[in-house]
Amino acid sequence: MSTTPIIQPGQIEPPSGEIPFIYIPPRDNVFRDRAGRLRQLAEGHVMKDFLLFMAKLSDAQHAALATFPRIPLPTEAEMKLCREHGMPPLSVQSWPRDIAWQAALKKIVADVMPAATPDTRKILLRLQEMDSIALESFATAILAGEFDEMDLGAAPFVAAALQIYWTHMATTLGAQAFGANDISNLCPVCTSPPVSSIIRIGGAENALRYLCCSVCNTQWHMVRVKCTNCESTKGISYYMIESSSGAVKAETCEECGTYLKIMYMDKDPLVDPVADDLATLALDLMMDESGKLRSGPNLFLISTSAIAA
Known part of the structure; x- marks a missing residue:
C-alpha cells in the first residue's frame, strides 16, 4: 500500500465557465467498450472467470441497448423546469419506470445463460420465473439501495437491465438536456450515487475529475481533492496497491x-469506471481493513457470489 501527496482544492481546475459540466458516453460504445476492457483486465487476473463473465454481461447490455424501443421521456417543459430548479429529470426514485426494462432483462438472461455456471443458471431461472410485480419491487429495492433482504445473486442482472433503461434515456436526450443538480455528489440525470470517479484527458475535459453514475453511465464534474460523499476538502488521502500502475x-x-x-x-x-472497479477488489479489501466505508455502490458487487470471487 502507498499514499500519494495531494494538491490544494481547485489547483488544476480551469475557470468554472470553461468546464464541461456533464459527459454522457456514446450510446454505441459504453457497454461494448466496457466488455472489451473487462476481457483485457481478465488476462492473468486471479478473478479471470468472473471478469470474463461480466464481459459477457456487458455484451448482453450492449445488444439490449441497441434494440431498446421508444418509450415515454420528459417533455421539454418538464426538462426546462428541472434545469431551472436544479432537479434531475429522470430520478430513480420518482420517474415512472416503463415496463420496457423488463424486456431488456429477459434478453440479458437469455444471452448470458449459455456462459453461466450451473449455480448462476439457477439464479437466471429464478429471474425467468418472477412475475412483473415482483420484478418491479426488486428494481425499486435496488435503486433505493435496500440490499439486505433481496436475492443478492439475481440483483446484478436486474441492475444491468436498469442500467440499460436509464442509459437509453440519458443518451436519447443528450447532455444539453440536463443542468446542474442541487446535490453535487448525486447524478444530475437520475440522482444515483457514483460508482467511481475518473480524471479525464483531452480537450476541454483534460485533467478534470468527473463522477461516474452507477446507473445511467453519465459523468458529471466535481473539483478534485474534495470528498465525493461529504464534500469536505480536509483530510483527503489517496491509496493504491503497491505493485499497481497507479x-x-x-x-x-x-x-x-x-x-x-x-x-x-x-x-x-482505457480505464473504465465499472470494469476497473471490479478488477481492483484488492483495493476495497485494503480499505475495509483500514475501517473506511465505500460511499458509492457498484451494482455488480452486491452479490455474495461476486464478493466471494
Missing part, C-alpha cells in the same frame, strides 16, 4: 470515514 486509487476522507475509487486516464487511457 491508474486506480482509493480517495479517502477522514471527515466522514469513506472512500471512493478514482481513476486516471493519463496513467491508462
